[in-house]
Amino acid sequence: xxxxxxxxxxxxxxxxxxxxxxxxxxxxxxxxxxxxxxxxxxxxxxxxxxxxxxxxxxxxxxxxxxxxxxxxxxxxxxxxxxxxxxxxxxxxxxxxxxxxxxxxxxxxxxxxxxxxxxxxxxxxxxxxxxxxxxxxxxxxxxxxxxxxxxxxxxxxxxxxxxxxxxxxxxxxxxxxxxxxxxxxxxxxxxxxxxxxxxxxxxxxxxxxxxxxxxxxxxxxxxxxxxxxxxxxxxxxxxxxxxxxxxxxxxxxxxxxxxxxxxxxxxxxxxxxxxxxxxxxxxxxxxxxxxxxxxxxxxxxxxxxxxxxxxxxxxxxxxxxxxxxxxxxxx
Amino acid sequence: xxxxxxxxxxxxxxxxxxxxxxxxxxxxxxxxxxxxxxxxxxxxxxxxxxxxxxxxxxxxxxxxxxxxxxxxxxxxxxxxxxxxxxxxxxxxxxxxxxxxxxxxxxxxxxxxxxxxxxxxxxxxxxxxxxxxxxxxxxxxxxxxxxxxxxxxxxxxxxxxxxxxxxxxxxxxxxxxxxxxxxxxxxxxxxxxxxxxxxxxxxxxxxxxxxxxxxxxxxxxxxxxxxxxxxxxxxxxxxxxxxxxxxxxxxxxxxxxxxxxxxxxxxxxxxxxxxxxxxxxxxxxxxxxxxxxxxxxxxxxxxxxxxxxxxxxx
Amino acid sequence: xxxxxxxxxxxxxxxxxxxxxxxxxxxxxxxxxxxxxxxxxxxxxxxxxxxxxxxxxxxxxxxxxxxxxxxxxxxxxxxxxxxxxxxxxxxxxxxxxxxxxxxxxxxxxxxxxxxxxxxxxxxxxxxxxxxxxxxxxxxxxxxxxxxxxxxxxxxxxxxxxxxxxxxxxxxxxxxxxxxxxxxxxxxxxxxxxxxxxxxxxxxxxxxxxxxxxxxxxxxxxxxxxxxxxxxxxxxxxxxxxxxxxxxxxxxxxxxxxxxxxxxxxxxxxxxxxxxxxxxxxxxxxxxxxxxxxxxxxxxxxxxxx
Numbered sequence: 001x002x003x004x005x006x007x008x009x010x011x012x013x014x015x016x017x018x019x020x021x022x023x024x025x026x027x028x029x030x031x032x033x034x035x036x037x038x039x040x041x042x043x044x045x046x047x048x049x050x051x052x053x054x055x056x057x058x059x060x061x062x063x064x065x066x067x068x069x070x071x072x073x074x075x076x077x078x079x080x081x082x083x084x085x086x087x088x089x090x091x092x093x094x095x096x097x098x099x100x101x102x103x104x105x106x107x108x109x110x111x112x113x114x115x116x117x118x119x120x121x122x123x124x125x126x127x128x129x130x131x132x133x134x135x136x137x138x139x140x141x142x143x144x145x146x147x148x149x150x151x152x153x154x155x156x157x158x159x160x161x162x163x164x165x166x167x168x169x170x171x172x173x174x175x176x177x178x179x180x181x182x183x184x185x186x187x188x189x190x191x192x193x194x195x196x197x198x199x200x201x202x203x204x205x206x207x208x209x210x211x212x213x214x215x216x217x218x219x220x221x222x223x224x225x226x227x228x229x230x231x232x233x234x235x236x237x238x239x240x241x242x243x244x245x246x247x248x249x250x251x252x253x254x255x256x257x258x259x260x261x262x263x264x265x266x267x268x269x270x271x272x273x274x275x276x277x278x279x280x281x282x283x284x285x286x287x288x289x290x291x292x293x294x295x296x297x298x299x300x301x302x303x304x305x306x307x308x309x310x311x312x313x314x315x316x317x318x319x320x321x322x323x324x325x326x327x328x329x330x
Numbered sequence: 331x332x333x334x335x336x337x338x339x340x341x342x343x344x345x346x347x348x349x350x351x352x353x354x355x356x357x358x359x360x361x362x363x364x365x366x367x368x369x370x371x372x373x374x375x376x377x378x379x380x381x382x383x384x385x386x387x388x389x390x391x392x393x394x395x396x397x398x399x400x401x402x403x404x405x406x407x408x409x410x411x412x413x414x415x416x417x418x419x420x421x422x423x424x425x426x427x428x429x430x431x432x433x434x435x436x437x438x439x440x441x442x443x444x445x446x447x448x449x450x451x452x453x454x455x456x457x458x459x460x461x462x463x464x465x466x467x468x469x470x471x472x473x474x475x476x477x478x479x480x481x482x483x484x485x486x487x488x489x490x491x492x493x494x495x496x497x498x499x500x501x502x503x504x505x506x507x508x509x510x511x512x513x514x515x516x517x518x519x520x521x522x523x524x525x526x527x528x529x530x531x532x533x534x535x536x537x538x539x540x541x542x543x544x545x546x547x548x549x550x551x552x553x554x555x556x557x558x559x560x561x562x563x564x565x566x567x568x569x570x571x572x573x574x575x576x577x578x579x580x581x582x583x584x585x586x587x588x589x590x591x592x593x594x595x596x597x598x599x600x601x602x603x604x605x606x607x608x609x610x611x612x613x614x615x616x617x618x619x620x621x622x623x624x625x626x627x628x629x630x631x632x633x634x635x636x637x638x639x640x641x642x643x
Numbered sequence: 644x645x646x647x648x649x650x651x652x653x654x655x656x657x658x659x660x661x662x663x664x665x666x667x668x669x670x671x672x673x674x675x676x677x678x679x680x681x682x683x684x685x686x687x688x689x690x691x692x693x694x695x696x697x698x699x700x701x702x703x704x705x706x707x708x709x710x711x712x713x714x715x716x717x718x719x720x721x722x723x724x725x726x727x728x729x730x731x732x733x734x735x736x737x738x739x740x741x742x743x744x745x746x747x748x749x750x751x752x753x754x755x756x757x758x759x760x761x762x763x764x765x766x767x768x769x770x771x772x773x774x775x776x777x778x779x780x781x782x783x784x785x786x787x788x789x790x791x792x793x794x795x796x797x798x799x800x801x802x803x804x805x806x807x808x809x810x811x812x813x814x815x816x817x818x819x820x821x822x823x824x825x826x827x828x829x830x831x832x833x834x835x836x837x838x839x840x841x842x843x844x845x846x847x848x849x850x851x852x853x854x855x856x857x858x859x860x861x862x863x864x865x866x867x868x869x870x871x872x873x874x875x876x877x878x879x880x881x882x883x884x885x886x887x888x889x890x891x892x893x894x895x896x897x898x899x900x901x902x903x904x905x906x907x908x909x910x911x912x913x914x915x916x917x918x919x920x921x922x923x924x925x926x927x928x929x930x931x932x933x934x935x936x937x938x939x940x941x942x943x944x945x946x947x948x
Contacts, residue, residue: 012665025662056547065665088549095548100541105563105638115549150639166549300653307657320656348786356798364802467684467934471927473878475885475901476919479908487909494909582793586882600794601886604801612801616794624789 001072002029003206004053004174008066011045011052015061018282022048024230025066027308030174035200035207037221037238039214039253043278045230046210050176053208054093055083070174089119092167096179098159102151108135109147112166119170134165138195157188164195171203178210193219214257218242223314226250229289230281232308236315246317249274249290288320296321338631342624349620350402353613354395357385368411368607384411385609407617408610412603417614420599427497428595431518431587432580434511439519439526440573446523447530447569448557451538454531462527469524474583478517478590485513495592514591518583522576529572533565540564566637574630581619685935691928695921699745707739710895721913728917731900732907740895741917747896748877748925751811755876756869758815763822764865768857770823771830772849781827784820792817796879800888807890810883814876825868829861863940870933874926881922897922 011023023045030036038046051057052064055075068075070091075083087093092115095101103111112134113127122130128147135143138161151159160180167175177196181189197220200207209220217224217238224241226234226249234247245251252274276293279285288294288301300320308316357364365382366373373381386394401408407417450462486494492513498506537543538561546560588597596615603611679686698705720730728737770780787795792814799813833839839856847855883889884898885905892899897918904914 008662010662010665014666014669019664019666019668025659054548056544063665065663084550084552086550087547088551093545093548095541095545097541101545103542103546103560103564104640106560114546114551118550118552152640163545166545300656304656305659307659309657318659344782345785345789348783349789352786352790353798356802367802367804467927467930468923471874471878471930472923473881473885473919473926475882476915476923479912479915479919483908483912578791581791582882585793585797586886589886600797604797604886604888607801609801612798616790616798619794620790623791627789 003032003034003071004030004208005067005069006049006053007069009049009052009064009068010066011048011057011062011064013062015282021230021281021284022062023052023064024281026227026230026232027066028225028232028235030206030208032173033200033204033206035209035220035222036225037209037211037217037223038225038227039211039217040227041212041253041278044227045281046212046227047178049227050093050178050208050210053176054087054091055080085119088115088167088172089170090172091174091176092170092172094160094163094167094175094177094180096182098156098163098183101163102159104151106150107147108149108151108154108162112147112162112169115166115169130169131165134169135162137168137199138162138165140165156184157191160184160188160192161195164192164199168199168203168205172205174208175200175205176208176210179212180209181216182211182213189216196220214253226253229278229285231289231318232316233290233319234315234317235308236312240312240315246311246315247290247319248294248296248321250317252293252295288318290319335632339628342628345624346621349624350399350617351395353616353620354398357387357609358391364609368609370607381411384409402617407614410603410608410611412606412608412611417610420611421596421614421618424594424596424599426499426595427593428584428588428597430500430507430511431514431584431593431595432577434515435518435522435580436573436577438515439522439576442519443523443526444530444562444569447527448534448562450527450531451534452553452557454535459531463531466524466528469520472520474517474521474586475590477520478514478587481513481517482590497591497593497595510593514587514593517590518580518587521579521583525576525579526569526572530565530569533568534561537561537564563637567634570630570633570637574627577623577626581623682935682939684931685939688928688931688933688935691924692932695745695749695925695928698742699749702742702746705742707742708736710735710740710743711893729911729913731903731914737900737914737917740900741897741921743895744897744900744918745921745925747807747890747894748880748922750807751814751880751896752873752877752925752929754811755814755818756873758811759818759822759872760865760869762815763819764826764861766819766823767826767861768830768853771827771834771857772853777827780823784823787820788824790817792875793879793882796883797886797888800883805889805891807894810880810890813883814879817879818872818876822865822868822872825864826861829864830857833857833860867933867937867940870929870936874929874933877922877926877929 005027006029007027009023009026010021013020013022026045026049028036028038038049040046048057053068053070053075055064055078057064064076066076070086075086078086102108109128109131112131113122113124116122116130117124117127132143132147135147140146140158140161146154146158151162154162160183164180175196180196181192184192193216196207199205207220209216211217221238223237224235225232226241226247228249234241234245234250236246241250242254245254256273274293279289279292285305287303288297288306291297291301294301298321304320306318306320308318311317363378365378365385365387368385369378369381382388386397398408405418407421409416410420413420446462450459453459482494485491493510496510498510500507534557538556542564543556543560546556551560584595585597585600587593588595589601592598596618600612600615603609603615715733722729728741731737731740766780766784770777770784795817796810796813799816800809803809803813833856836856839852842852842856880889880896881898881901884896885902887902889898890896892903900918901915901922904911904918908915
């Protein structure tokens with residue numbers, strides 16, 4: 001049994017001008033100890049997916065449907081009380097903005113110790129001591145002094161380390177990292193990724209990493225889910241995805257990555273881009289969601305939404321063209 | 331740190347100087363002849379002249395102002411035209427009821443308004459929120475004395491739970507003192523609660539949308555701790571500010587409340603002084619209340635440093 | 644129709660299953676009903692205000708008699724078909740007095756809002772645009788704002804004869820610092836804007852900058868604040884009348900009617916109740932309009948006001 005199974009997750013929001021189908025029928029699973037990356041452009045629903053797993057979608061205006069099974073239990077059906085016991089303990093989360101994700105008026109040590117007091121029943125003194133340990137673990141110098149400081153006294157990279165310490169405090173089984181390096185300097189990005197990889201092994205957690213950065217994907221992921229306009233369009237082991245992307249959108253994404261030497265899509269030295277814009281999610285889309293921007297669009301694509309189909313072992317893609325491509329090859 | 335606090339304390343001096351200048355200058359900017367107005371319609375020209383001299387209106391403005399400031403600095407707020415008693419004596423007799431009323435109101439209002447605003451923000455856009463904010467708008471829209479009569483009518487006249495009017499000094503026992511203060515305090519608290527609850531809700535809504543609240547939720551922190559540990563402390567600066575600013579409302583309201591409930595405090599003193607056109611008394615009470623207001627807001631500024639580690643003077 | 648095009652899919656084509664809607668579709672509200680649903684408090688407040696204005700404007704034709712007409716034989720009558728709200732201790736018709744009272748309260752409210760906005764705007768603009776004046780003005784304003792507004796008005800009223808004009812002057816004077824502060828803060832934040840910087844760099848004259856860039860942007864927050872000032876001025880007027888420092892007792896203002904009814908409120912609560920209800924409803928209407936305008940004009944401002 002996988003650790004986490006997301007099954008036909010839909011998360012919609014009511015807005016003044018219609019229902020926004022931010023996530024519309026996304027399924028994937030995460031195994032124990034595995035690192036799964038969810039990639040896509042901003043607005044594709046990847047962060048909403050993460051928030052839905054944590055059940056942190058404000059309701060109203062949002063609402064989730066489908067199933068999110070964590071160790072066999074459907075999180076969407078748990079009472080809030082039970083869900084609270086899971087958050088920060090079995091599943092924890094790191095956010096994109098280290099500058100704003102820490103509470104400015106509470107001391108670092110207290111913020112790290114809080115989840116241990118909540119979930120492991122430690123008293124204040126024990127929790128503070130554990131917090132100092134965690135700070136040491138994430139490589140913060142002078143952990144004792146730092147734990148008595150406030151977030152504004154720390155740099156961005158340090159704060160993200162604090163966030164990681166906080167997330168790992170209760171040795172979670174699943175760590176959800178939503179763009180953990182996006183707001184950081186490039187040099188610090190690498191340090192943070194190294195730290196996450198290192199700690200993942202030590203704690204034995206699975207990681208669900210949300211990112212738009214394919215460089216990060218290549219660095220840390222075992223498997224990759226590609227999302228577009230609220231749907232999953234492709235899923236594959238990381239090497240296979242980079243070597244042989246099946247969905248035209250994934251090919252476009254890879255081509256858009258600046259790279260030295262060879263490039264997959266565009267001409268060398270030139271950065272390819274995907275023409276067009278992401279369709280509005282406030283109206284129901286007939287046919288394939290990517291049809292409006294797809295270079296290989298055909299008439300059937302405009303009429304029938306493609307189902308996800310296995311292309312190769314563990315490699316799924318939702319594209320009529322890719323499916324027929326297989327038949328032709330056979 | 332201490333030098334910084336000292337600087338903040340010293341900065342109240344120019345503010346008070348301007349208050350004094352303003353209160354003093356009212357005698358000169360008021361349209362018409364204040365001496366004639368104060369003397370009344372039946373006064374003889376000699377009476378008017380006597381009052382003019384008493385107020386110092388016959389001497390040059392600046393000379394008189396400097397004299398007056400020196401007097402104040404020596405603790406002399408002048409003499410009542412009506413009773414011929416020193417204004418400081420009159421004020422001293424009236425401080426206790428007003429102070430009791432305002433402190434009781436302050437405690438009561440903060441105890442009600444802050445949780446009310448917090449809950450309204452938590453339950454934003456539900457009927458609980460709408461009821462709380464409806465109450466707040468209503469509180470803003472009803473003059474203090476109307477609230478006072480309504481409350482007195484129900485709880486004193488009809489139900490007989492509390493005395494209709496009057497004040498019992500604390501020296502006569504805490505029980506009677508409290509019971510004589512409850513209705514006036516509730517009355518006075520009404521608009522103050524409306525003000526604080528509204529700002530608390532707005533500040534909390536702002537804070538609750540912040541990233542660090544999401545972080546706290548992701549840690550599994552419960553709703554109550556989110557609201558009162560993670561959010562409220564961040565919302566404290568605007569809330570404390572409005573509590574300080576609202577003291578102006580409280581002072582204005584006390585004047586009226588004391589009239590409704592026949593409490594012999596500073597408010598009554600000033601109302602009686604208006605009816606007798608006893609300007610030195612009015613001047614003294616206005617100065618005193620302004621000083622209280624300035625000091626409260628000085629205190630508020632100092633509280634900032636306690637609630638928000640980012641603020642350092 | 645879509646059915647005409649949606650032919651059977653080609654064989655072998657894998658089609659994604661249709662998922663149900665999570666949230667039921669809802670028709671967007673349009674027109675007048677939509678306005679009421681979206682901004683109920685603004686609609687209610689505006690409606691109520693129109694009713695009160697109607698009372699004020701058409702007072703003589705609304706079944707009223709002379710509000711000052713004494714009839715000692717008909718003192719303290721309860722509400723009846725003849726005197727709808729009853730009569731007061733001098734036998735005057737309470738309904739007529741209350742309806743005419745709308746004129747005083749609304750006049751005070753609107754005049755104070757108008758004058759304090761105009762003067763506050765002038766002070767705030769000068770303070771915001773001219774640096775050396777700013778320091779002096781802000782000190783003065785801080786001082787003035789340290790005097791509780793009701794006390795300031797009371798002190799002024801004690802030195803003048805009670806008249807509608809003096810009441811308006813007294814309350815206006817007490818409200819100016821608030822407007823000036825608001826305008827100044829808007830001006831200061833606008834001056835940081837790149838387009839204002841650009842205009843200054845391009846050599847645009849200060850009055851031109853004020854007219855083109857500053858004034859249009861101060862209008863929205865000032866309108867909202869003016870409604871709040873209007874509401875608070877009506878309350879202050881009533882309070883001044885109530886403590887005997889307001890318009891002359893002969894004027895039928897709501898504050899005066901209540902002040903006169905005060906002595907008898909324990910036995911004749913209607914004497915206080917009717918003017919109080921009219922006053923509260925009017926102030927409520929203005930406050931609701933203010934809240935509605937604030938939400939409609941600028942949601943961010945909701946926090947600062």
